[in-house]
Amino acid sequence: MSELFSHAAPEPSQEPASLQTITAEVTVPSGLHDAFEGFTDNVHLWWPMEDYSEFGVDSYLGFEDGDLVEGSAKGEKCLWARINSWISPSSFLLSWLLGGDPLNPDHVAVSFRPHGDGGTRVLLIHERWAPRSGAQPGGDVFREWPQVLDRYARFMGGSQDVD
Template sequence: MERPVELVAMENLFSHAAGSDVPEPVDNLDPVICTAVVPGPVARAFMGFTDHTHLWWPMENISVYGPGSYVEFEENLILETADDGRGATWGTIDEWQPPLSFHASWYPGSTAIWSTELRVAFRGVEDGTEVRVVHDGWEGAEDPAGTRAAWEKDWPEVLDRYVRFMGGASD
């Protein structure tokens, strides 16, 4: 018995899916975890991170529009605004627990379709407040390994700038 023409056409239509163009699964991409201690209580550390980001974030190296742009937490979004008014959404906050933590879908320079997961937690320690950044969910990125490698390099710089802003000693 011959197969219907429609079925053969459908097999040909999707035959590329079985080829070598299928991306490899994202396995063994560990979270990027960075911690820093800033002087002062947890509430002050949280506020410095979320209310004053525009004063310490390294916009010259890690931004969509570069120096002169402005980053802020506004409602459930993390936004960058260029000096000419253009805007880019860096993330969508889906869990907000001040002053202890927040969680966001993170996609600066991309779209929510290609988001990763970012959790920042604050806890009191003897010398002030420990800030812990856990960046994960690399399978959501367009280039999982490349995105992870970039943030593994960038998060220490970001936290170092934050620590200096908060009055701590940088590494």
């Protein structure tokens, strides 16, 4: 019967439809409040816009009115995520929309815990709920969270490495 069909059966997806999780963590030499504010209030200063941006390096990324939004130099806006929970200075939870299905967003949780003598451990957990198809803007950051957090750690004085 298989000779009746001109094409072979499709290969199963390399990305299972079940939950996938990426975790990344860094330690910064700042207290809890400063680490949280450095991450949230100053995201526009450390986020690698040259690598992950809808509008390019001249755009601005920031938290505003319960959302994480990128704004272009021309005034355009791109919604990256919605804030589900905000417990300053210990954690926040986002519904990550960028590069995915807005009806089935990923979840990004970021927590801040005291570490050592005045430092803070920052843990990011990105849970993917739906598979991505094709090249979609923002989708690659899912795999690159460790590099993104390293950039944040350098901004906070956690490393002397430079790009």
